[in-house]
Amino acid sequence: MRGSREEVLGRRRFLWATLIVVTVFVIDGLSGGSVRALARLSASSMWAAGVSAGDVVLGSGLFSTRRALERENQVLREERAQFQVHTAAYEILKNENESLRQLTRLVERESGITAPIASSLHSSPYGTFMIGAGTRDGVRPGTIVMAGDPQRGGFVVGRVESADARLSLVKALFAPQEEVDAVIRDVNVSLLGRGGGQARAEIPRGTGIKVGDVVIAPSLGGRAIGIVGALEEDIGTASERVYVRVPVNLNDVKFVYVLISE
């Protein structure tokens, strides 16, 4: 009898807990995201503290051999990322000069700010990540976020989904199930994001598209969004599957370039 009463009380308390959670969600929605802004700010601080703590532990000499290897590995990865960006930059500039400047109104001089990445890049199931710039810096929802210097051939990696005062949530361009219209060698394709900086599309056979070709999005001012990573022929159909990836390992990127419209 007593157990049954405790059971009823427990269920009642749990029902209240559920109602409180739903209410907080609704209040956040009605207040324009004020609760989630606080949550993101604290998570960003946690992230920064975690990264600092990791650096301190690695710098203490406790794991000196491992640390030396990791540092070397990190330097090599950064160099490789830079190299990949520069290699792809050449193709981008060539393509721009050939045709896309005539088709789209590409901005000659990009104005923007450099912002640090303020969160993990692989924790979000929605393909989002945080950057340390917000409405105070002129960031608005829809603002384009790039990896690399746009003057020397950077890549669009996402768009700002929501912006708070100091932080913004960026949705990766190739987030899971995200569709982007793009052009590869004058062939229009509809890319479907797969997360992790990768997307895929179906193209007709015989288009001449090759591995390494630059992928451009007219809806993003003709900017580059990736390169062709692989092609796969399906014998049973008349189409070919093209896999697109961002040429930079996003895990190695510490800062992004945020285009601020004047």
Place this chain on the structure above:
Amino acid sequence: MFLFQNNNSIRIILWIVGFVGAVFMAAWVPLIAMGLLALRWRAWEALVIGLWADFLWFAPNRIEGLSDLSFFSLPLFTLSALVLVWGLEPLRREFLTP
């Protein structure tokens, strides 16, 4: 007494793993923590982890119409938490609670 303390410790550890995991680790870590919490206890912590993860990573303002209403435009973690804690309630009550 020991069992009670041990139980509570596991519950707290799972909550911390889920909460911190939502910030630092892959998405399946908080999801597993939520699942384990919901399996063993009537855990409001699972709901908090779900809400926390969605507050961090989910941007609801994309929902403009039904055409945009895809799987990833829903607050998956909060919904998962609700489904886990209430959906597993009969199983937990019947078999998994001493």
